[in-house]
Amino acid sequence: MIENKDKYADAELQEFKELILAKIAHAEEDLRLIQSSYMNDSNNGTDDTSPTFKAFEEGSETMSKESNVKLAIRQEKFIRDLQNALLRIENKTYGICRVTGNKIQKERLKLVPHATLSIAAKKMQ
Secondary structure: OOOOOOOOHHHHHHHHHHHHHHHHHHHHHHHHHHHHHHHHOOOOHHHOOOOOHHHHHHHHHHHHHHHHHHHHHHHHHHHHHHHHHHHHHOOOOEEEEOOOEEEOOOOHHHHHHOOOOOHHHHHHH
């Protein structure tokens, strides 16, 4: 299947921009929640638990914080990718596959608005 090498029209780019801005707002809110969960020093009253269980609780708490830090890093990368997509919209290069130079299908961009590869290029990887 050969796709059209044209660029997306300004109206379509505006539609993608609105979609991306909404995703960024949602992703930033998720990031704030994740960060608050691992930055929160309150231990929700586990000071009065048995010393035997306290060791398990502290280990679990550390693992949970590490997991949340990884989630936060991943979320920050997602936000950065979305912001880069906004730059491509401004440069009018949004939706063009960086490997084939063809337009990325609109349906794919709606699902993965920060995509830089068409499905064909992704399959080649």
